[in-house]
Amino acid sequence: MQERAKISRQQILRGAADRFEISGYGSTSMNDIVSASRMTKGAVYFHFSSKDELAQAVIDEQHRISLASFSAAASTGAPALEQVIMVCNEIARQLISDPVVRAGIRLTLELNTADGPFDPYLSWIRELQRLADIAQQEGDIRQDVTPEAVGRVVTATFTGVQMVSNVLTRRADLSERIDELFVLLLAGVVSDKRRGDIDTLVRTRLESYVA
Numbered sequence: 001m002q003e004r005a006k007i008s009r010q011q012i013l014r015g016a017a018d019r020f021e022i023s024g025y026g027s028t029s030m031n032d033i034v035s036a037s038r039m040t041k042g043a044v045y046f047h048f049s050s051k052d053e054l055a056q057a058v059i060d061e062q063h064r065i066s067l068a069s070f071s072a073a074a075s076t077g078a079p080a081l082e083q084v085i086m087v088c089n090e091i092a093r094q095l096i097s098d099p100v101v102r103a104g105i106r107l108t109l110e111l112n113t114a115d116g117p118f119d120p121y122l123s124w125i126r127e128l129q130r131l132a133d134i135a136q137q138e139g140d141i142r143q144d145v146t147p148e149a150v151g152r153v154v155t156a157t158f159t160g161v162q163m164v165s166n167v168l169t170r171r172a173d174l175s176e177r178i179d180e181l182f183v184l185l186l187a188g189v190v191s192d193k194r195r196g197d198i199d200t201l202v203r204t205r206l207e208s209y210v211a
Helices: 002-023 030-037 041-047 051-075 080-097 099-110 119-137 147-169 174-189 192-201 206-210
Strands: none
Touching: 002 030, 002 041, 002 051, 002 099, 030 041, 030 051, 051 080, 051 099, 051 119, 051 206, 080 099, 080 119, 080 147, 080 174, 080 192, 080 206, 099 119, 099 147, 119 147, 147 174, 174 192
């Protein structure tokens, strides 16, 4: 029964993500989610008491998926600077392939009011700052660059790049736009010993290390 309940919950989350991604929070009703999940209304309300709760669950699931990118990057044993680029490209891949990630990102942006979900942004900033600090210790980032600034700027610019890519091409060009982002960003932060590696660094992908 517990396994069946897990499957039902995931089916509902996927249905909700599908509607939130397409229509946004305001234009999606619980009836829309019931229809998209192909579950009974009773089953949906058994797991989630409101649209707010469902939206938060989608955000939480997207956050879990995206944060797992940091663990996956760490498991490769790659230098921290490569991990920063690896994580951003992995989250970009998730945005292209996973409707839950797309819906969670959209909801995080839409609901970001005074009481909105700050945790995803704060976690990304914190994790990127941690990697930047290690990269600085490894001699790959200049000593006059603050890791906190790297965490904030990478999070903010990645968010903006994926939003514009979505508007212009439905993210068909997102990989190329992330490469452009790092060509410019790395030129301003890498140490002299890594300056000649920028063209190679921007092409860092998780799958190349996993393979």
